[in-house]
Every structure is written in structure tokens, then in C-alpha cells.
Amino acid sequence: EPVQVIFRRKEVGFRCEDLRHLNEQERDAYVQEFIRQDKAAGFDLSRDALMRVAILRTGDEDYYFVWSSHHILMDGWCVALVTDEVFEAYFAAVEHRQPKLAPVTPYSQYIEWLEAQDEAAAASYWKDYLLGYDQQTSIPTGKVG
Template identity: 45%
Template structure:
């Protein structure tokens, strides 16, 4: 609805100490995208009555690698901050972009800042931990020459099929009954700070 908004742009970063194997990192991201349909998905919505989710057979992810060694600590901090801001401004085009991207910024001899950016339409906070665990598991296995052994993933289409078979009226009745008599208005906190000075 608001393509220029960054409200659904998710970005996190973390520091990794030690050497990184570029090819294994790229392969881990590729395997992750092959494993989960949602990472190969584009969303068509322009001039359509109903938005359309299209899962592509293959997406080729890329990882941006930048080396900031040789700069002062202040310059490195500035460069990392600038990179994050530029990445956020770039955003995502739901109709064509790979909606998950990774950047590896070398900030020291054996130190890297990993920046993981994705569109919120792909996953929420509950999923991120699972996905990161799988990603780093695959990377570790590749680095140590061991086999990657993960359980099969159920396609999201199975959930959609199940959801479409649910009785909406029955669900509405359930929640109406469950919330019957609940009169209090619930406020959703917007920050960790109180607005009334408490």
C-alpha cells in the first residue's frame, strides 16, 4: 500500500569474530532459499483485484562483501552506519527483488559485521531465530565438510490449503464468545517509555 515506506523493512546486524569462508556463506544462503519457498517469492499487486504470491523455482541470492580494514575505528563505525542507512533506503520491490539480502562488512583482521535485511512480508520475529539457526548450521556443516541433515520443510501452500478449508463463521463465533463481556480497551505500547511521565 505504501511502497516508499520502510515500516516493513527488517534489518539486524551482528558481529562475528574469526575468519569467514565466503563461498560457504554464499552456499548456505542459497541452500536456505532453496529450502524455504517464501525466500523465492515475489508479490504482484499492481492493477490486480487480488494480490498474487508467486514462488519461483530458483532465486540467486547475493551477498555484498566490503572490506573496511585500514580505516580508523571512527571511520569504520561511520561506514557501517552509512551502509545500514543506505540499505534501508533502498528497501525492496516486492514484484521483483530477492526479499532477503546479506552484507558482510569486514571491520577488523578477524571481525565481521553481518547485516541481514528482509521484508517483513516474508517472516515475523518468531521465524527469524529458526531461519538464522538453520543458516548458521548449514554454514558450520559446510565449513567442517559434514553432511547437512535437516528435517523436510512442509510447504506453506499446505497451510494455505488448510486455512481456506476453515469455517470462517465458526472462527468468528469462537472469538465473539471468547471475548464476550470483555469491555476494557487494550492499548498497544509503542515504546518502552510512558507518555504520561510515569
């Protein structure tokens, strides 16, 4: 059974650092090391926030925006949607206006749709679609990089 769990309080991995006190070479090295460590940290699904955001200020009007998320949270299709919303919110703030965002469909509506689907018809569709495949597809495992 699909279940949606919403925490009343959940820590989000957010950091904001001002690096303007460093010289240019030190700032560049710090940013590169920060990104390397962020990638190496990965995500522990049992305890970590599934997304981390860091803003590293490197100049009076220069920033690095480091946004990391676990792949279980967003796939390639939804990354573009979320990125569009983030940039719309950003540009709206810069332009002192309300962001223009598409209405949000509640997850519960998807669950209702899912429960209304004909499981036998879906199984028949996939059985016909995969007819003729006689081997399993190997899925790579382990950490890359």
C-alpha cells in the same frame, strides 16, 4: 483466495565488501554509516527484494553480517527459526559437513489445511473470544525512528 507466487528469477539484495584497506577508525565509521543507511532505506514492497544481506569484511577473520528484512516477510516467531537455520548452515560449512535441517513443509500443504477449516466454527470461536470488547484497538501507523 490465498495465492503463492514463485518468481523464476528474483534479485536478492546481497553485497559483499572488503574493508581491510581502511584503517580501524575508517572501518568502524563505514560500518556504522552502512547500517544507518540500510535502516533508512526501508523496503518498497512494489519493487524491492524483501530481504537484504551484506557481508562486510573488516579483518582477515572478522566480518559484519548485516541482515535486513521487511516485517511482512518474517514475524518474531519465524525469525528464530530462520536464524537457527542460517547458523546451522554456517557452522556446518565451517566444520565441512552437511547442515542438519528440519524437513520443509510445502506452503501448498498449509493452503490445503486452511481450505479444509470450518469457517463457521472459526468465526464462532473468535466471536466468543472477543465477547465483551466494546472498543477498537488502535494500531500505530507510520515509520518509527
